[in-house]
Amino acid sequence: MTLSIVVNGKDHEVASDPDTPLLYVLRDELELNGAKYGCGLGQCGACTVHIENKAVFSCLTPVGAIGDRWVRTLEGLGSIDSPSILQKAFQDEQAAQCGYCIAGMIMRAQALLEKNPKPTDDEIREHMQPNLCRCGTHSRILRAIRRASDVMSKEG
Amino acid sequence: MRLTKRHLWTGIGGLGVLGVGLAVAAWIVYEPEIPKVPRPDPRMFSSETIKRGEQLATAGDCIVCHTADNGPAFAGSRPLATPFGVLYSNNITPDEQTGIGNWSAAAFRRAVKFGVGRDGTHLYPALPYEHFIRVKDDDLDAIYAFLMTREAVSKIAPPNELLPGLGIRQSLAGWKLLFLHDSREVVDEARSTEWNRGKYLVDGLAHCGACHTPRNLLGGEEWGREFGGGVAEGWNAPPLDKSNPSAARWDVETLVKYLSTGTDTAHSTAAGPMGPVTEGLSRLNKADVHAIAVYIDSVMHPDRTGSPVVNAEPEGVDDKATGSEAAALFQGACAGCHDPASPMAVRGRPPLSGTSDLNSNDPRNAVQAVLQGIKAPVGSNAPYMPSFADNLTDRQIADLLDYARTRFTQNQPWAELERTVHGIRKENQQ
Numbered sequence: 001m002t003l004s005i006v007v008n009g010k011d012h013e014v015a016s017d018p019d020t021p022l023l024y025v026l027r028d029e030l031e032l033n034g035a036k037y038g039c040g041l042g043q044c045g046a047c048t049v050h051i052e053n054k055a056v057f058s059c060l061t062p063v064g065a066i067g068d069r070w071v072r073t074l075e076g077l078g079s080i081d082s083p084s085i086l087q088k089a090f091q092d093e094q095a096a097q098c099g100y101c102i103a104g105m106i107m108r109a110q111a112l113l114e115k116n117p118k119p120t121d122d123e124i125r126e127h128m129q130p131n132l133c134r135c136g137t138h139s140r141i142l143r144a145i146r147r148a149s150d151v152m153s154k155e156g
Numbered sequence: 157m158r159l160t161k162r163h164l165w166t167g168i169g170g171l172g173v174l175g176v177g178l179a180v181a182a183w184i185v186y187e188p189e190i191p192k193v194p195r196p197d198p199r200m201f202s203s204e205t206i207k208r209g210e211q212l213a214t215a216g217d218c219i220v221c222h223t224a225d226n227g228p229a230f231a232g233s234r235p236l237a238t239p240f241g242v243l244y245s246n247n248i249t250p251d252e253q254t255g256i257g258n259w260s261a262a263a264f265r266r267a268v269k270f271g272v273g274r275d276g277t278h279l280y281p282a283l284p285y286e287h288f289i290r291v292k293d294d295d296l297d298a299i300y301a302f303l304m305t306r307e308a309v310s311k312i313a314p315p316n317e318l319l320p321g322l323g324i325r326q327s328l329a330g331w332k333l334l335f336l337h338d339s340r341e342v343v344d345e346a347r348s349t350e351w352n353r354g355k356y357l358v359d360g361l362a363h364c365g366a367c368h369t370p371r372n373l374l375g376g377e378e379w380g381r382e383f384g385g386g387v388a389e390g391w392n393a394p395p396l397d398k399s400n401p402s403a404a405r406w407d408v409e410t411l412v413k414y415l416s417t418g419t420d421t422a423h424s425t426a427a428g429p430m431g432p433v434t435e436g437l438s439r440l441n442k443a444d445v446h447a448i449a450v451y452i453d454s455v456m457h458p459d460r461t462g463s464p465v466v467n468a469e470p471e472g473v474d475d476k477a478t479g480s481e482a483a484a485l486f487q488g489a490c491a492g493c494h495d496p497a498s499p500m501a502v503r504g505r506p507p508l509s510g511t512s513d514l515n516s517n518d519p520r521n522a523v524q525a526v527l528q529g530i531k532a533p534v535g536s537n538a539p540y541m542p543s544f545a546d547n548l549t550d551r552q553i554a555d556l557l558d559y560a561r562t563r564f565t566q567n568q569p570w571a572e573l574e575r576t577v578h579g580i581r582k583e584n585q586q
Contacts, residue, residue: 019487041492041500042542054546061547062488064481122226130542 005066007032008076018064023047025063026073034074034103038132045131048104049073055111057130074103077110085155086110089148090141097135105131109145117152119145185329187276190266192258195250195308201301209302212295215444216361217436218303221245221282231255231309236282237389240375241318243282251308264300265293271332278328280316281335286377287363290341290356335376347454354451357444364452367393367429383455390583391428392520394512396452402512403456404465411449416442418533421504422466424511425541427525431533438534468509482559485552489544490560505539508564519557519570523580526553545584550577 002013007030016025021040026032026049035058038046042057049058050072078084083091086106096102105128112119112127119127124145133141213219222245224233232247247255256264256274263274271285272278279285316323341356358364367388369377378384385395394400405422414420418434426434437445486494493500494508501507508514513521527545532538544553554574561567570576 017484018481019484021488043540051546056547057542060489060492060542060544062485064484064488065548065552067549126225 003063003066005063006068006070008072009070014063016063019062020064021059022049022061022063022066022071023058026058026071032073032075035107036100036103038100038104043132044101045104045108046101048107048131050076050107050111053111053114055108072107074106077106084110085151086113086145086148089144089151093140093144093147095137095140095144097137101131101133102141105133105141109141109148113145113149113152118149121146184333185278185326187266187272187278189276190260190263190274192274193260195252195257196304198305201305205298205301206305208295209298209300211441211444212361213299213302214436214440215357216288216299216363217433218248218299220432220436222248228307228309228311230303230306231311233311233313238282238375240322241316243280243316243318244313245282246313247309247311248303249306249309249311250304251310254310254312255308256303257308261297261300264303265296268296268299271328271336278325278332280325280328281331281375284363284366286336287360287366289336289338290360295361331374331376334374348450350447350450351454353444354447354449357448358451362448364396368396388429390520390580391430391524392516392518393430394516394521397455398458400456401516405510406453406456407464408446408449408453410464411452412446415449416440416445417535417538419504419506419538421506422510424506424513425530425539426533427513427521427530428528431531434533466510480559482555485548485556486559486563489547490556493539493541494560500539503539508560514557514561515565515567517567517570519573519576520580522557522561523553523577524584526557527577527581527584545581550574550581553577 002015003018004011004013005025006012007026012030014025014029016029023035023037026035027037035049036046037059038044040059042060045057047057047059048055050056051061051066052069074087078087086109090096090102090106095105108128108131109124112124116123121142124142128141128145219229221234221236222230222232224231224235227233228249230247230249232245234245236243236245249255250257252258259267259274266272267274267279268283269285269289269291271281271283341359343352344355365377365382367386368383370381370384370386372378383396384399386393394402400406402423410420410422414423414426415434415437417438418431419425437448492498493505496507498505511522513525516522525541526548527543529543530539530541532540548556551574554577557577558569558573561569
């Protein structure tokens, strides 16, 4: 039995069982390696992707639960040659140290900026709460989100 | 129409009755202003009194309602959602302009026990004076000493957002006539000192009944239904009397563990508004927590004999459900922590077979746990559950809960589960 899911605007047929975490399907079958395996228990946020504009832990989302809801990963935001505003802001602020948490951080922040393009600093902190970083680049991550928000509101 | 003498007398009589009525009403509503005092010098309070006040304020959990998210302690402005609108808590730091810096101890006692501000305005019963009226003056004076020695913070609460017509504070005098009863604690000589201490704390400062007793349409606690269970911030506050669905499984020891750490392995982790309550109790001295547990245990088990029941976790998997969609959902979304063999078990994660939420006849708290998740209430090593609101649809959450209830408990399935999930999700978004 195969399942079909929509990821970054493309239809995919996947062979994994429905109880397989979406994260494993993205990385192992679709070779979208942006989302990372951190804890596998929904406690660190390294695996964060979007289901219909909402940031979710892909390690705790069985692929069988996706149905016809669309999925977006870091790769769906932009590329190395043409990064999204938020990805560019993370580069400009040098917000990554080891970088393991960054894909999840960007996806979590993207969900916020799509809903609320001009969040307050408190709103950013509150929203980013579920995602952890062990290197300690939190203040750069916060600055990057602020920068992206400023750029977006100038352009919009 | 000709004006006769009779009409005139009737008119005067009517006005008289009205006048007397108004005078009585004014007398009920009127509370005098208590004059301002210079802010007390913190050095006038002994360190023992301040320490005692700190513990009593912890039992009363003043800080939870009187502190905004990420705001300074006791400076107020926390929004409190009530069925009557949103209220913002007051600043109870010793700031003279915006807090209670100029309040005398007498003004403080009157506010806490009778819900009247220093200037004579009536305070909303979100301040649980229905309970605090039982607190001894000496204890209130210790809390006063504690608060008056905190850092003064200048902060004015936003205006309340009440439903139209409910902003008239004078009407609160009528509410108090109906629901505020001057009931001092009576010591029950037949019971232990510890039991009496527990009852004093539970009925008074700890104000457990504010959530665990059902409320009537006017927001007063229902008479004769004390601890019959209520609703707080979208979560059920389970009954604490013998109608508690998990009563057979609680005892003093497990109550102490739950109240002071937020988790007991034989039950569950404190969720929703109970989380901050256990966080507060984790800072309360062990003797008082034990006394509270002794009293609650006696209310829950008025005629207990023998030991509490333990729900064992079922071994293996329900064969009928294997291979079903719900089983796959459980495997992918829940099993990492909730499977009986999962590594989380060694960290004290309560087994699903014992959680009150899954055993209750009302699915509300189980649904809320999945939709909102559970924050570790005490310490950073406590079990934590993420929210699944955005991962799963209403239908999937209903299927999952149905599966978990069938697999882990002996109870009948919940009816109309998907509709319940849908309704609670909508409530949460408001």
